[in-house]
Amino acid sequence: MLLKNKTILLTIFIIMNLASAAQLFGIERFPRPQFESDYQQPRMTSPDPRAATYEYIDIAALLAALSVTTFLILKKRSRRGVFVMMLLSIAYFGFWRKGCVCSVGSIQNVAYALANPDYAIPISVIVFFILPLVFSLFFGRTFCAGVCPLGAIQDVVILKPQRIPLWLNHMLRGIPFLYLGIAVLAAVTGSMFLICRFDPFIALYRMGGDWGMVSFGVALLLVGVFIARPYCRFLCPYGVLLGWLSKFSKYHASITPDECIQCKLCETSCPFEAIDVPVTEKPVESQTVARRRLAIILIVMPVFMLLGGWIGSHLNKPLSRLHPTVRLAEQVNNENAGRIYETTIYSRTFRASGETMEQLMAEVRQIEHKYKIGGWWLGMFLATAAGMALINLSRRRRQTIYETNHTHCLSCGRCFDYCPRHHALKGDLVQT
Amino acid sequence: MEQNKTSQELDRRNFIVRGGQRIAAFVLGLIGASLLPGQKQRALATSTPQTQPKRKVENPWEYDLESLKKIDPALITYEEIESIPAEQEKVTALALDDSGTLYIGGDKGVRVITDKTSKRWVQLPQAPACLAIDTNGDIFVGLKDMIVVYDKKGTKKTEFHSMGESSYLTSIAIGIDDVFVADAGNRVVWRMNKAGALLGQLGEKDERRHIPGLVIPSPYCDVALDQNGLLWVVNTGRHAFEQYKPDGTLVKRWEKTSVKIDGFSGCCNPTHMAILPDGAFVTAEKGLERIKIHETDGTFRTVVAAPSQFKEGTVGLDLAVNKQGRIFVLDPSQKTARVFEKK
Amino acid sequence: MDKPNKNQPVSRRTFFGDTLRTLSALGLGSLVGFGARKATSEELVWQLDPDKCVQCGQCATECVLDPSAVKCVHAFDVCGYCKLCGGYFKPDAKSLDTAAENQLCPTGALIRKFVEDPYYEYTIDESLCIGCAKCVKGCGAFGNGSLHLQVRHDCCVNCNECSIAKACPSNAFQRVPASKPYLYRGVQRKDFYPEK
Numbered sequence: 001m002l003l004k005n006k007t008i009l010l011t012i013f014i015i016m017n018l019a020s021a022a023q024l025f026g027i028e029r030f031p032r033p034q035f036e037s038d039y040q041q042p043r044m045t046s047p048d049p050r051a052a053t054y055e056y057i058d059i060a061a062l063l064a065a066l067s068v069t070t071f072l073i074l075k076k077r078s079r080r081g082v083f084v085m086m087l088l089s090i091a092y093f094g095f096w097r098k099g100c101v102c103s104v105g106s107i108q109n110v111a112y113a114l115a116n117p118d119y120a121i122p123i124s125v126i127v128f129f130i131l132p133l134v135f136s137l138f139f140g141r142t143f144c145a146g147v148c149p150l151g152a153i154q155d156v157v158i159l160k161p162q163r164i165p166l167w168l169n170h171m172l173r174g175i176p177f178l179y180l181g182i183a184v185l186a187a188v189t190g191s192m193f194l195i196c197r198f199d200p201f202i203a204l205y206r207m208g209g210d211w212g213m214v215s216f217g218v219a220l221l222l223v224g225v226f227i228a229r230p231y232c233r234f235l236c237p238y239g240v241l242l243g244w245l246s247k248f249s250k251y252h253a254s255i256t257p258d259e260c261i262q263c264k265l266c267e268t269s270c271p272f273e274a275i276d277v278p279v280t281e282k283p284v285e286s287q288t289v290a291r292r293r294l295a296i297i298l299i300v301m302p303v304f305m306l307l308g309g310w311i312g313s314h315l316n317k318p319l320s321r322l323h324p325t326v327r328l329a330e331q332v333n334n335e336n337a338g339r340i341y342e343t344t345i346y347s348r349t350f351r352a353s354g355e356t357m358e359q360l361m362a363e364v365r366q367i368e369h370k371y372k373i374g375g376w377w378l379g380m381f382l383a384t385a386a387g388m389a390l391i392n393l394s395r396r397r398r399q400t401i402y403e404t405n406h407t408h409c410l411s412c413g414r415c416f417d418y419c420p421r422h423h424a425l426k427g428d429l430v431q432t
Numbered sequence: 433m434e435q436n437k438t439s440q441e442l443d444r445r446n447f448i449v450r451g452g453q454r455i456a457a458f459v460l461g462l463i464g465a466s467l468l469p470g471q472k473q474r475a476l477a478t479s480t481p482q483t484q485p486k487r488k489v490e491n492p493w494e495y496d497l498e499s500l501k502k503i504d505p506a507l508i509t510y511e512e513i514e515s516i517p518a519e520q521e522k523v524t525a526l527a528l529d530d531s532g533t534l535y536i537g538g539d540k541g542v543r544v545i546t547d548k549t550s551k552r553w554v555q556l557p558q559a560p561a562c563l564a565i566d567t568n569g570d571i572f573v574g575l576k577d578m579i580v581v582y583d584k585k586g587t588k589k590t591e592f593h594s595m596g597e598s599s600y601l602t603s604i605a606i607g608i609d610d611v612f613v614a615d616a617g618n619r620v621v622w623r624m625n626k627a628g629a630l631l632g633q634l635g636e637k638d639e640r641r642h643i644p645g646l647v648i649p650s651p652y653c654d655v656a657l658d659q660n661g662l663l664w665v666v667n668t669g670r671h672a673f674e675q676y677k678p679d680g681t682l683v684k685r686w687e688k689t690s691v692k693i694d695g696f697s698g699c700c701n702p703t704h705m706a707i708l709p710d711g712a713f714v715t716a717e718k719g720l721e722r723i724k725i726h727e728t729d730g731t732f733r734t735v736v737a738a739p740s741q742f743k744e745g746t747v748g749l750d751l752a753v754n755k756q757g758r759i760f761v762l763d764p765s766q767k768t769a770r771v772f773e774k775k
Numbered sequence: 776m777d778k779p780n781k782n783q784p785v786s787r788r789t790f791f792g793d794t795l796r797t798l799s800a801l802g803l804g805s806l807v808g809f810g811a812r813k814a815t816s817e818e819l820v821w822q823l824d825p826d827k828c829v830q831c832g833q834c835a836t837e838c839v840l841d842p843s844a845v846k847c848v849h850a851f852d853v854c855g856y857c858k859l860c861g862g863y864f865k866p867d868a869k870s871l872d873t874a875a876e877n878q879l880c881p882t883g884a885l886i887r888k889f890v891e892d893p894y895y896e897y898t899i900d901e902s903l904c905i906g907c908a909k910c911v912k913g914c915g916a917f918g919n920g921s922l923h924l925q926v927r928h929d930c931c932v933n934c935n936e937c938s939i940a941k942a943c944p945s946n947a948f949q950r951v952p953a954s955k956p957y958l959y960r961g962v963q964r965k966d967f968y969p970e971k
């Protein structure tokens with residue numbers, strides 16, 4: 001298999017080179033004037049892209065940052081160390097590499113590659129996508145803690161974290177699912193890279209950009225002073241994936257280095273409200289009632305999913321507006337029908353191109369069809385996510401200690417310092 | 433799962449409230465998505481608009497050529513009477529013979545159109561760059577660097593030798609004994625006899641003979657013979673028309689650079705030219721795709737076709753004129769020969 | 776490690792945990808496998824195809840950088856070295872000299888130099904060019920189309936999705952291998968060659 005791939009690549013390479021040779025030598029060009037003076041024609045300069053040089057450095061940097069952060073959290077239990085990692089990440093992945101490509105955005109490249117056979121995905125992008133996930137599966141979200149430049153910039157501004165009402169928290173935590181679903185759909189259909197388009201902090205890292213996005217970024221940072229890491233918790237689509245894997249992680253950061261003495265000191269220490277408290281009281285409900293409810297939910301789930309899928313597929317028309325071709329068709333149609341009186345650059349270019357309205361509409365219908373199928377998946381995905389939330393609610397918890405919530409904990413290490421056992425073990429209890 | 437100290441274990445009320453929150457978030461999400469606008473605007477418009485859409489220039493840098501293309505309709509004194517499809521993928525040259533038969537070069541051949549029902553195809557080894565028809569019906573085809581002659585029926589008669597690497601033939605004019613071949617690549621006009629022997633060259637810079645020299649920045653350089661057997665050459669880089677004797681003496685010239693209607697603009701215009709029976713010039717331009725008529729002395733006479741009648745970016749509007757003064761324009765975008773006549 | 780019931784032999788919970796972990800690992804593995812089949816070891820960068828470009832001017836305004844990473848470049852091989860350059864002069868230029876009011880370029884980035892009568896050389900000061908494509912349009916319409924736009928990779932930060940790409944009305948942007956990052960115009964211009 002590998003061999004075959006190599007041969008294909010080689011052949012493509014040879015053909016490409018032949019083609020360019022043909023361009024250079026095969027076709028005569030219209031000769032430029034013959035100058036009498038000894039005029040020297042300047043050469044065209046072709047500065048190399050930076051991407052090529054940084055590819056491997058970036059991968060190495062990512063691997064190193066993940067390993068060090070994980071080591072700092074799990075072995076050293078050092079919040080200070082994580083903080084330094086964050087600053088390094090802001091400096092390197094943020095300001096120096098200007099934020100592209102990041103793991104969050106790489107979701108779309110992967111989704112796009114799955115659906116578009118012509119798009120060959122660079123290995124560096126795959127690595128950026130997969131490495132943090134693998135780390136998350138084993139060690140929890142250490143990527144969020146010290147590597148992600150988007151997270152880091154928000155983390156350093158957490159000054160006065162406030163608790164937000166539980167109900168609001170629950171509702172807001174649904175947004176990343178929706179965002180993830182729609183972003184994948186947009187990428188798969190080739191509409192746009194939604195996550196990149198609405199990346200709030202990249203404009204800050206590049207120190208310039210579209211004004212709307214700059215203000216969005218600044219606003220998030222201002223909010224972030226009081227509501228810790230708002231993007232990470234209530235928007236980040238990659239966080240959904242990290243959360244899933246982190247939930248099953250084998251070695252996850254824990255508040256206490258050995259045993260929880262139920263001192264409750266750490267109870268409110270987490271700015272992200274990711275600490276689960278022990279179940280102390282007697283269940284108010286009988287086991288049977290709870291079991292029955294779980295059973296009902298499980299039975300209703302498929303119906304719920306189908307319903308979600310059906311609704312999703314019927315949203316295909318509005319959703320497909322994410323695709324520029326669809327927006328173009330609407331513009332041209334509106335112009336033709338006299339609903340709007342101003343042509344845009346897009347409609348003018350379309351008209352000048354000689355493509356017919358029928359061809360354009362055929363394209364639009366194809367896109368709508370893709371969105372119809374994608375809409376089924378989107379709806380089912382969202383319904384499943386909501387259903388899983390219900391199931392989680394109905395499961396009996398047997399928790400006896402104060403523990404990090406593996407889905408939502410970002411492994412930042414803030415709670416360590418609150419735990420007396422942490423200090424006992426370090427031998428610095430006296431100072432506290 | 434996201435238990436906090438406010439609630440420990442579930443009872444029914446608790447479940448309904450908190451489960452409701454999750455479901456509500458899901459439903460809100462879907463509603464949000466469906467609020468995105470735009471369902472009804474996708475239907476194909478059936479009626480035509482009452483008002484013509486205005487142009488919205490949302491880009492401060494856009495270079496608006498439209499305003500330059502506007503021509504006062506009163507100046508247009510010709511109208512299109514016919515459009516003859518070339519039935520070719522790509523068309524490059526057009527010619528008429530004395531009897532009015534139309535020749536369209538393109539793809540790898542020449543289509544000969546006597547009238548709607550009688551068409552012939554002459555196969556060539558390469559795509560023709562230019563065409564001319566002798567009085568006896570011989571077809572002179574200019575390939576990139578050489579002339580090939582075919583007889584009426586399409587059998588090859590002679591092949592002239594190549595004019596060299598940098599040669600780029602763009603136009604042929606056939607006189608009684610001479611053949612003049614414009615070579616944009618070498619920036620000269622070759623004079624040959626009908627057997628292909630080189631007799632001389634015209635248009636080279638020569639200060640003693642007061643010849644400024646041909647400036648040909650792009651592969652367009654048209655030539656034509658007038659009624660007196662003198663050769664007119666379009667010096668496109670200088671926006672000039674130059675009249676030569678067969679021996680290469682420059683008789684007279686005029687030059688007119690202007691973006692307005694009375695001259696030529698851009699680096700190399702007019703790209704094509706033909707001479708009307710009364711000696712005036714029909715000219716075709718690129719950039720501003722327009723067909724005009726200039727008097728023999730260069731004075732602007734009238735407009736045959738305005739840029740609005742061509743697709744933007746059309747180049748290679750080859751021209752021919754028949755005995756009645758009808759103007760044939762080759763339109764490479766439409767792949768037709770369009771015929772214009774005085775209104 | 777952090778499981779409350781870690782001392783029990785194999786509880787249902789640890790069993791579930793292990794199973795799900797294995798499943799997730801499998802899932803990730805297959806994604807990698809799939810990705811690797813379609814992967815290229817070559818980094819991709821953005822470039823625009825000058826033959827598709829319609830000189831709409833969005834390149835100047837839509838790039839995440841200011842000034843844009845798209846600049847005008849000159850294919851000298853194709854240039855006619857015209858005295859009246861359609862890319863240099865405004866159509867209504869009063870005289871053919873370098874006075875600012877005659878220049879089409881809004882930033883004066885095009886530089887005109889006399890070579891010999893009647894030829895002039897045009898070069899671009901890339902530090903001034905904002906990629907507005909005015910000169911490109913002028914050169915394309917009236918000249919040989921030797922001036923054209925390219926993403927300059929010493930400026931471009933290689934966005935995951937180029938924001939001009941999504942704004943370009945003619946779909947001129949595409950991803951190209953980083954080892955061949957330019958799509959220069961010149962040698963392969965088709966419309967100059969009737970036989971092609």
Ligand code: SF4
Pocket residue numbers: 253255269270271272273274275403404405408409410411412413414415416
């Ligand atoms: S490690 Fe950080 S995120 Fe996790 S529970 Fe402690 S304070 Fe919260």
Ligand code: SF4
Pocket residue numbers: 823827828829830831832833834907908924939942943944945946947948
């Ligand atoms: S956006 Fe596209 S069409 Fe417009 S100037 Fe740039 S490349 Fe050309």
Ligand code: SF4
Pocket residue numbers: 846847879880881882883884885899903904905906907908909910911
């Ligand atoms: S006109 Fe625009 S694209 Fe051309 S050189 Fe000036 S700034 Fe650059």
Ligand code: SF4
Pocket residue numbers: 821837838839840843844845926930931932933934936937938939940
């Ligand atoms: S990839 Fe980014 S920096 Fe480069 S041209 Fe596009 S928008 Fe500009």
